[in-house]
Amino acid sequence: xxxxxxxxxxxxxxxxxxxxxxxxxxxxxxxxxxxxxxxxxxxxxxxxxxxxxxxxxxxxxxxxxxxxxxxxxxxxxxxxxxxxxxxxxxxxxxxxxxxxxxxxxxxxxxxxxxxxxxxxxxxxxxxxxxxxxxxxxxxxxxxxxxxxxxxxxxxxxxxxxxxxxxxxxxxxxxxxxxxxxxxxxxxxxxxxxxxxxxxxxxxxxxxxxxxxxxxxxxxxxxxxxxxxxxxxxxxxxxxxxxxxxxxxxxxxxxxxxxxxxx
Ligand SMILES: Nc1ncnc2c1ncn2[C@@H]1O[C@H](COP(=O)(O)OP(=O)(O)OP(=O)(O)O)[C@@H](O)[C@H]1O
Ligand SMILES: [Mg+2]
Numbered sequence: 001x002x003x004x005x006x007x008x009x010x011x012x013x014x015x016x017x018x019x020x021x022x023x024x025x026x027x028x029x030x031x032x033x034x035x036x037x038x039x040x041x042x043x044x045x046x047x048x049x050x051x052x053x054x055x056x057x058x059x060x061x062x063x064x065x066x067x068x069x070x071x072x073x074x075x076x077x078x079x080x081x082x083x084x085x086x087x088x089x090x091x092x093x094x095x096x097x098x099x100x101x102x103x104x105x106x107x108x109x110x111x112x113x114x115x116x117x118x119x120x121x122x123x124x125x126x127x128x129x130x131x132x133x134x135x136x137x138x139x140x141x142x143x144x145x146x147x148x149x150x151x152x153x154x155x156x157x158x159x160x161x162x163x164x165x166x167x168x169x170x171x172x173x174x175x176x177x178x179x180x181x182x183x184x185x186x187x188x189x190x191x192x193x194x195x196x197x198x199x200x201x202x203x204x205x206x207x208x209x210x211x212x213x214x215x216x217x218x219x220x221x222x223x224x225x226x227x228x229x230x231x232x233x234x235x236x237x238x239x240x241x242x243x244x245x246x247x248x249x250x251x252x253x254x255x256x257x258x259x260x261x262x
Pocket of ligand 2 (some may be wrong): 056057058167
């Protein structure tokens, strides 16, 4: 695929073409991802489900530009990915905040553009903290926040670069069920406002169904796409959505696929 100039229509578009990734040391090398092929349209919310260890984080790492492809190509905004870029933001389950920096400075630290003075960086950081519902917490230190609040700071720190694609690797995996649902709602609220493309990895079928427009199911390694399932449930979704007949049908299908995949 040749590099094409980014046009409005390409912003937030993801093209994964015949991507294979081999990992491990030379004598124990194996194929983690095997010829993955898919496209994500701008503004789509796609969840990735798959058995433990199948290569979900490897896929996200490749999209972020941290993991090299063995074969194939990934393009974001119509341009091949060849390293990290602020048009792609990555949020993990583990916290990566600096404990010695205040919340506002943690968020401002994420800014990857040069030439902004401290006051401007703080103004941007305050705006993003408000977006994730943390106004008033700017001067706290991470240790003074709950797990869910820390995860909101992580999200604000990533969104401060206005990424075209938001990559999330089980970001709510460590949270209790109630906080997790609150974070899912918050994420959908942010997504509705920003319309960033989201690729969200999870183990949790309910979470995928609650969030996604589409679910990609990966097989056990070497991971291949075994299903690409549309989730045509109305939005905004709430707890009632999760007991709707359409929801249960897709859930059954995902459960069966994951059982086979494992
Ligand atoms: N750099 C590496 N060196 C060796 N093995 C690796 C490397 N990166 C990943 N692997 C292996 O590749 C496979 C896929 O790993 P990955 O972390 O992508 O899986 P995952 O689907 O995210 O797993 P989980 O559900 O546990 O988060 C695993 O078997 C892992 O041990
Ligand atoms: Mg993982």
